[in-house]
Amino acid sequence: MPSNISEYTYLMPFIILGSSIIVSIIIEITSKKSELILPWISIISFFILSLYSLFNIKHHLVLFNGMIEVGGKASIFNFIFNLGALLVTVSSIDYIKKYGTYYGEYYILIQSSVLGMMIMAAASDIIMIFLGLELMSICFYVLAGINRKKLTANEASMKYFLLGAFATGFIVYGIALIYGSANSTNISYIVSNFSSLIKNVIFVTGFILFLIGFSFKIAAVPFHMWVPDVYQGSATTITGLMSTIGKTAAFSVLILALSAVFILNAPNTFRVYFAVLSTLSMLLGSIIAISQNNMKRMLAYSSIAHAGYMSIGLAAGNIESIAGIIFYLAAYSFINLGAFGVISIIEGENDSRTDIDAYAGLNSKNPLLAALMSLFMFALAGIPPLAGFFGKYYVFLGAIEANLTWLAIIGVISSLISVYFYLRVVIYMYFKESTQSILINSSPFSLASVIISGLFVLLFGIAPDLLMNIITTALK
Amino acid sequence: MTNNFILTYLLLIPILGSILILFLKEEQKKFIRWLGLLFSLLAFAASLAAYFMFNSSKAEFQLIHKQLWIKSLNISYHVGIDGISLILVLLTTFITPITLLSTWKSIDKNVKMFTFSMLLLEAGMIGVFISLDLFLFYIFWEAMLIPMYFIIGIWGGERRIYASIKFFLYTMFGSLLMLVAIIWLTVYASNQFGSFTTNLLDLYKIAPFVPKQIQSWMFFAFFLSFAIKVPIFPLHTWLPDAHVEAPTAGSVILAGVLLKMGTYGLVRFCLPLFPQSAVQYAPVISMLAVIGIIYGALVSMVQPDMKKLVAYSSVSHLGFVVLGIFAMNVEALQGAILQMINHGLSTGALFLLVGIIYERTHHREIEYYGGIAKIVPIYSTILMIVSLSSIGLPGLNGFVGEFLILLGSFKSLVLNSWWYTIFAATGVIFAAVYLLWMYQRVVFGFVKNNNLYQELTDVNSRELITLIPILLFIVWIGIYPSTFLNITEESAQSLLKNITVYTYDFLK
Numbered sequence: 001m002p003s004n005i006s007e008y009t010y011l012m013p014f015i016i017l018g019s020s021i022i023v024s025i026i027i028e029i030t031s032k033k034s035e036l037i038l039p040w041i042s043i044i045s046f047f048i049l050s051l052y053s054l055f056n057i058k059h060h061l062v063l064f065n066g067m068i069e070v071g072g073k074a075s076i077f078n079f080i081f082n083l084g085a086l087l088v089t090v091s092s093i094d095y096i097k098k099y100g101t102y103y104g105e106y107y108i109l110i111q112s113s114v115l116g117m118m119i120m121a122a123a124s125d126i127i128m129i130f131l132g133l134e135l136m137s138i139c140f141y142v143l144a145g146i147n148r149k150k151l152t153a154n155e156a157s158m159k160y161f162l163l164g165a166f167a168t169g170f171i172v173y174g175i176a177l178i179y180g181s182a183n184s185t186n187i188s189y190i191v192s193n194f195s196s197l198i199k200n201v202i203f204v205t206g207f208i209l210f211l212i213g214f215s216f217k218i219a220a221v222p223f224h225m226w227v228p229d230v231y232q233g234s235a236t237t238i239t240g241l242m243s244t245i246g247k248t249a250a251f252s253v254l255i256l257a258l259s260a261v262f263i264l265n266a267p268n269t270f271r272v273y274f275a276v277l278s279t280l281s282m283l284l285g286s287i288i289a290i291s292q293n294n295m296k297r298m299l300a301y302s303s304i305a306h307a308g309y310m311s312i313g314l315a316a317g318n319i320e321s322i323a324g325i326i327f328y329l330a331a332y333s334f335i336n337l338g339a340f341g342v343i344s345i346i347e348g349e350n351d352s353r354t355d356i357d358a359y360a361g362l363n364s365k366n367p368l369l370a371a372l373m374s375l376f377m378f379a380l381a382g383i384p385p386l387a388g389f390f391g392k393y394y395v396f397l398g399a400i401e402a403n404l405t406w407l408a409i410i411g412v413i414s415s416l417i418s419v420y421f422y423l424r425v426v427i428y429m430y431f432k433e434s435t436q437s438i439l440i441n442s443s444p445f446s447l448a449s450v451i452i453s454g455l456f457v458l459l460f461g462i463a464p465d466l467l468m469n470i471i472t473t474a475l476k
Numbered sequence: 477m478t479n480n481f482i483l484t485y486l487l488l489i490p491i492l493g494s495i496l497i498l499f500l501k502e503e504q505k506k507f508i509r510w511l512g513l514l515f516s517l518l519a520f521a522a523s524l525a526a527y528f529m530f531n532s533s534k535a536e537f538q539l540i541h542k543q544l545w546i547k548s549l550n551i552s553y554h555v556g557i558d559g560i561s562l563i564l565v566l567l568t569t570f571i572t573p574i575t576l577l578s579t580w581k582s583i584d585k586n587v588k589m590f591t592f593s594m595l596l597l598e599a600g601m602i603g604v605f606i607s608l609d610l611f612l613f614y615i616f617w618e619a620m621l622i623p624m625y626f627i628i629g630i631w632g633g634e635r636r637i638y639a640s641i642k643f644f645l646y647t648m649f650g651s652l653l654m655l656v657a658i659i660w661l662t663v664y665a666s667n668q669f670g671s672f673t674t675n676l677l678d679l680y681k682i683a684p685f686v687p688k689q690i691q692s693w694m695f696f697a698f699f700l701s702f703a704i705k706v707p708i709f710p711l712h713t714w715l716p717d718a719h720v721e722a723p724t725a726g727s728v729i730l731a732g733v734l735l736k737m738g739t740y741g742l743v744r745f746c747l748p749l750f751p752q753s754a755v756q757y758a759p760v761i762s763m764l765a766v767i768g769i770i771y772g773a774l775v776s777m778v779q780p781d782m783k784k785l786v787a788y789s790s791v792s793h794l795g796f797v798v799l800g801i802f803a804m805n806v807e808a809l810q811g812a813i814l815q816m817i818n819h820g821l822s823t824g825a826l827f828l829l830v831g832i833i834y835e836r837t838h839h840r841e842i843e844y845y846g847g848i849a850k851i852v853p854i855y856s857t858i859l860m861i862v863s864l865s866s867i868g869l870p871g872l873n874g875f876v877g878e879f880l881i882l883l884g885s886f887k888s889l890v891l892n893s894w895w896y897t898i899f900a901a902t903g904v905i906f907a908a909v910y911l912l913w914m915y916q917r918v919v920f921g922f923v924k925n926n927n928l929y930q931e932l933t934d935v936n937s938r939e940l941i942t943l944i945p946i947l948l949f950i951v952w953i954g955i956y957p958s959t960f961l962n963i964t965e966e967s968a969q970s971l972l973k974n975i976t977v978y979t980y981d982f983l984k
Binding site: 396400408427432468 | 618
């Protein structure tokens with residue numbers, strides 16, 4: 001029974017996206033020109049939703065007896081999800097045309113996965129988190145293998161599904177134990193009783209299982225085994241989607257799970273867990289990435305390393321580092337979407353030209369693309385004044401405030417290691433001569449999406465306050 | 477306080493120039509070159525304007541422009557200069573047009589990107605010297621790496637890729653630790669003031685009170701970053717590679733300005749922020765400096781490659797500067813600052829001169845040459861003057877700086893020993909050995925190689941225009957150094973006075 005009819009109006013974003021999914025399905029069934037229509041439906045709804053969430057940050061409300069939260073933190077995450085999905089969709093138009101493999105469900109699945117993410121970010125009940133997570137993950141399993149005739153894509157999809165299901169098992173078991181010990185699945189109830197619950201062994205076990213499950217989703221070491229193959233095998237645009245806003249969604253849950261620590265200043269019992277996780281991820285990700293020749297694989301390891309930097313914030317557990325993580329996630333999303341956009345433009349058929357050799361002499365062939373790619377590489381390496389630098393700065397600031405200076409030092413050492421492989425791409429593009437004579441198709445939509453990402457990277461680098469103000473308002 | 481915009485204009489002129497160049501086509505090479513030169517000259521004019529607006533009888537920072545930038549972290553765009561920054565800004569804006577002019581012919585590939593990088597590099601260097609906010613400083617310090625990386629990597633010699641990445645990684649290594657130290661300081665400041673701050677002037681007041689052990693760590697983090705840039709002895713290995721592989725313009729900028737950013741950082745940050753640690757470690761650092769002086773000179777002596785010889789001589793010369801800084805008295809500090817300028821002029825000119833004959837013959841080995849005095853008399857004369865200035869002949873610039881440094885270190889209370897001076901002084905003798913020996917083998921004697929008659933032509937008017945201004949200053953500083961010493965005197969004195977306040981017990 002609807003507790004209050006007006007509560008439904010606050011569900012606007014979910015309703016809009018849900019109806020857009022239904023409309024898309026109907027068009028896909030009835031129309032033969034769905035390839036031309038569907039992307040635009042997604043783009044329009046993503047655009048409306050990202051604006052909507054931006055303007056509704058201040059309306060913070062808890063609805064339906066504490067099942068869902070709107071506004072505030074949920075809004076800022078919705079903003080990142082929708083803007084990211086918008087950029088992915090725009091660059092998908094060209095990518096799908098190039099591959100000649102159009103399947104109607106592609107855009108529908110992207111929209112559904114975003115709906116799942118929005119539910120995850122808005123959830124204030126563990127069951128809702130689980131619903132959102134499954135919606136997102138199942139869409140991702142299918143999307144990873146969307147090129148069904150490609151062997152690597154099938155492999156990626158299969159691996160992702162098996163390991164993802166394994167992680168889900170951890171989460172469900174964790175939820176069961178949490179419910180068993182706390183007698184509630186409501187997060188605000190758990191948060192307010194956190195200090196007493198933490199003494200209960202069953203609760204702690206459940207919570208740790210829950211955290212481990214989500215450590216899979218953020219791709220942190222030692223739960224990262226699926227990442228390289230899945231990122232390499234999936235369609236490039238989908239890799240972009242999974243590695244950016246998919247990771248953001250998982251982080252939104254981790255932030256929520258630790259909200260007792262952040263809000264009530266409860267002791268961060270899980271600090272050691274996250275500190276170890278982030279140390280391993282940063283170092284392992286950066287070191288293994290050095291030896292990668294495939295761009296997608298290299299960025300996969302880089303994404304592991306970045307999960308490590310963000311986890312520093314979880315270990316620090318203060319309000320600065322939360323704002324830092326969210327800033328980092330937004331910045332990282334735009335940088336990585338841009339980088340994967342460039343990869344999708346350069347990429348040829350059957351996974352050709354995803355190796356670093358294909359980038360040799362790019363500057364002489366397409367200076368704009370080379371300049372954009374170096375912008376993203378420098379941003380990932382954390383060179384100021386680009387968005388990536390401020391992400392790291394905020395997270396390190398939080399860590400040092402929490403007396404975790406050693407973690408920040410490991411962070412900078414790993415950034416130094418990572419500079420090497422990011423610069424390697426720049427070396428190929430600018431300092432080496434091309435060995436293959438290939439033409440790079442001018443794909444206007446992909447290029448537009450990459451340029452927009454590039455502008456955001458510059459904008460958040462020069463004026464980080466624009467984003468930071470929004471985040472701090474959202475967190476209040 | 478009213479804002480003074482002159483420094484902001486100075487910073488924006490090269491940036492504006494580089495943006496304009498971005499919209500031109502690669503084919504318009506000539507126009508791009510002229511535009512680059514024009515904007516670098518405009519920047520020089522702006523820095524001269526700053527010089528005339530600057531009141532050198534005051535010690536505090538002047539021409540300040542402060543504007544809140546990142547509110548959440550309380551970071552401001554905050555620029556201003558004292559005498560020490562002013563003279564280095566002048567050096568930067570003076571060297572940049574010269575380097576642009578020197579590459580008129582030699583760089584023909586990607587002229588657009590080259591000029592773009594040079595102007596951005598200039599803006600970065602100016603930014604480093606005028607920032608009064610640690611965060612802003614860090615941004616310029618890092619951002620400047622990118623254009624230099626491209627300059628070495630695209631237009632460099634055979635091993636350019638290796639050299640460029642080595643340069644980048646070395647510098648980045650130091651500066652990342654400095655970043656942690658900067659963040660630590662802002663957090664410390666927030667515990668003291670209740671809000672974050674990276675304002676250098678505020679930090680000057682609280683950083684010296686950081687507990688001693690932590691202060692040592694902070695000092696170490698900052699010092700490492702600057703020591704790599706200078707470079708101080710065991711951290712110098714990136715320098716020969718970067719210098720040798722960089723194109724002439726890159727070497728000139730590296731030697732002329734980039735290395736000074738390290739020594740400037742020592743003066744501006746290490747000393748006043750952590751005076752106790754600075755005093756405590758001064759003997760060790762000075763020892764490294766003296767080792768650098770002798771080591772650099774000895775290695776220079778045996779180099780078969782002229783460019784490498786000049787590169788290693790930088791290690792030796794900058795050892796003098798570091799010694800002067802850590803002697804911590806007015807004579808030595810003044811000498812060190814003057815020596816930064818001298819090194820920029822003399823070594824810059826040496827690189828230009830090596831570049832000039834390399835352009836003609838594509839050989840840098842000393843062995844290839846011999847007896848070129850007969851073929852290129854004007855060139856040989858200029859090379860003589862510059863070599864002598866680098867050696868430190870009285871009447872030319874090098875002498876004044878080195879003399880002041882040796883004088884200051886001799887009577888330094890902090891070092892409290894003559895041995896530093898005695899060993900450092902041998903560096904002057906070695907300098908005479910390696911430079912004059914090189915000169916003798918290249919310029920005098922019989923013409924060794926008949927190809928030289930065809931290949932070598934004397935300096936042309938464009939090259940003369942690049943060299944004459946440098947020669948002018950070499951003589952000016954040598955004969956009447958007061959013009960330059962006056963700019964920095966008040967600033968140097970007040971800087972040392974502040975250090976003495978905090979380290980009074982220690983020195984007693």
